[in-house]
Amino acid sequence: xxxxxxxxxxxxxxxxxxxxxxxxxxxxxxxxxxxxxxxxxxxxxxxxxxxxxxxxxxxxxxxxxxxxxxxxxxxxxxxxxxxxxxxxxxxxxxxxxxxxxxxxxxxxxxxxxxxxxxxxxxx
Amino acid sequence: xxxxxxxxxxxxxxxxxxxxxxxxxxxxxxxxxxxxxxxxxxxxxxxxxxxxxxxxxxxxxxxxxxxxxxxxxxxxxxxxxxxxxxxxxxxxxxxxxxxxxxxxxxxxxxxxxxxxxxxxxxxxxxxxxxxxxxxxxxxxxxxxxxxxxxxxxxxxxxxxxxxxxxxxxxxxxxxxxxxxxxxxxxxxxxxx
Numbered sequence: 001x002x003x004x005x006x007x008x009x010x011x012x013x014x015x016x017x018x019x020x021x022x023x024x025x026x027x028x029x030x031x032x033x034x035x036x037x038x039x040x041x042x043x044x045x046x047x048x049x050x051x052x053x054x055x056x057x058x059x060x061x062x063x064x065x066x067x068x069x070x071x072x073x074x075x076x077x078x079x080x081x082x083x084x085x086x087x088x089x090x091x092x093x094x095x096x097x098x099x100x101x102x103x104x105x106x107x108x109x110x111x112x113x114x115x116x117x118x119x120x121x122x123x
Numbered sequence: 124x125x126x127x128x129x130x131x132x133x134x135x136x137x138x139x140x141x142x143x144x145x146x147x148x149x150x151x152x153x154x155x156x157x158x159x160x161x162x163x164x165x166x167x168x169x170x171x172x173x174x175x176x177x178x179x180x181x182x183x184x185x186x187x188x189x190x191x192x193x194x195x196x197x198x199x200x201x202x203x204x205x206x207x208x209x210x211x212x213x214x215x216x217x218x219x220x221x222x223x224x225x226x227x228x229x230x231x232x233x234x235x236x237x238x239x240x241x242x243x244x245x246x247x248x249x250x251x252x253x254x255x256x257x258x259x260x261x262x263x264x265x266x267x268x269x270x271x272x273x274x275x276x277x278x279x280x281x282x283x284x285x286x287x288x289x290x291x292x293x294x295x296x297x298x299x300x301x302x303x304x305x306x307x308x309x310x311x312x313x314x315x
Contacts, residue, residue, distance in 0.1 A: 030136040031257070033207035046135055048209045051249035061199050062209040064216070064251065066139055069258035074214070075154040075190040077221050077250020083238025091125070095240050097188065097221070099156055101147050105259055119144045121156060123129040123163055123184060 026106040026116035028067040047122075049096075050076065065100045066122060072102010076122070098122035125236075126166045127184060127227050154190040154252055156223075161186070165229070181230045188223025188241075190252045201261055213261050216253035222246075 030046035035058065037043050047066045051057025064076045076098035083091040101119040108114050131137040140161055148155040164179035196217040203210045222241035229235065241247055256264065 027132070027134060028136060028139070028141075030134055033209055045137065047137070050251065055248070057249065058209060061197075061216075063212050063257065064255060065257075066136060068206075069260060071256040071260040072254070073149050073154065073252075074255040075219065075221070075250070075252035077190070077219060078248040079221060079241035079250070080246045080248065081238055081240025081242065083225075083236045085234060085236040091236065091238070093238050093240050097156075097223075099147055099154060099190075100255075101144065101149065103260075117144075119142050119147050120139050121129070121142050121146075121158065121161075122138045123127065123140060123161070123186075 024108040024110075024112075024114070026104075026108060026114045026118075028104055028106045028118070028120065029069060030066055031063060031068045033063065051078065065098055065120075067100060067104055067106075067120060069105035070100060070102060071104070072100060074098070074100045096122070124167065125227075125234075127163045127182060128166060129161075130164050130179075152192040156186065156188050158184065158186040160184075163227070165227075165234070180234070182227050182234075183230065184225060184227050186223060186225045188221055188225075190219045190221040190250060192252055193218045193220060196253060199255075206258070211261065212255055212257035213264075214253055214255035216251045216255075219250040219252040220247050221250050 032046075033048070034044050034046040035048055037045055048062045048064075049058045050060065050062040050064050053059050065074050076096075079093075079095045081093035081095065083093050085091065099119070099121045103115060103117050105113055105115050128138040129140040132139070140163075142158060142161065146157055148157075160183040163182050163184045165182050166179040194217060196215045199212065199214045199216055201211045201213050205211060220241065222239070224237070224239045226237040227235065
């Protein structure tokens with residue numbers, strides 16, 4: 001009986017160890033569209049710039065985040081501000097910060113489409 | 124000039140870093156983000172070397188910021204089925220403001236700075252917040268809606284396929300919304 005219990009514990013312990021293996025990392029996939037940066041040569045970036053066209057942005061109701069296959073909360077925007085470096089020099093700050101939290105379908109390192117949950121910040 | 128960003132991933136996803144869920148607090152009207160010592164790079168210029176990937180001066184960023192919802196939400200429906208369209212997502216978005224403070228420091232200690240942004244109305248340019256779904260989440264839920272609508276409209280003795288087909292046709296005839304501003308990136312505003 002003692003041996004049987006020991007065997008059962010051993011089996012269960014193995015299951016527990018197996019269950020604790022970390023899930024594979026799910027890499028988010030960038031959106032398919034995007035804007036073109038007028039560099040030389042011009043390059044497409046996988047992002048849009050939502051905002052009023054009157055001040056040069058892509059328009060309202062334009063895709064606000066950069067990841068494809070997402071469902072969740074999103075916030076984004078642009079501001080200005082001020083900064084001072086360690087030597088006392090001043091800088092003007094321009095921000096484009098975006099955040100997403102929710103579910104997404106990305107890919108594992110084996111390219112398997114996988115649903116996951118995560119929080120991502122565009123800095 | 125300094126341009127601190129999250130670098131570019133091999134997939135092409137750029138400037139985006141994954142953070143712990145508890146770094147972001149979401150309420151009905153606010154989104155608060157608290158990041159501490161997140162690895163970033165300073166690419167010195169924008170957009171001149173935007174495509175250099177994660178090269179640049181390695182640094183860390185500490186950031187605290189809050190988005191505040193403003194006004195009534197607007198419902199966003201996908202008006203294009205094209206995956207490369209900026210109008211192929213759905214959600215409910217509200218205008219917003221945001222403000223915050225930050226500090227950055229090179230890993231080698233040769234540069235550091237502290238600052239704030241969005242602290243006055245004149246420092247607000249544009250912001251929005253809300254709920255979004257795109258890609259497979261739009262296609263899947265639209266398909267579900269069509270199936271539910273077909274079931275609800277089904278008359279006894281009448282096949283549902285025709286109703287569902289009709290609804291899909293109606294969706295397909297929605298006016299396509301063209302990305303009028305595609306290619307005109309406001310570079311001056313994308314500087315980080």
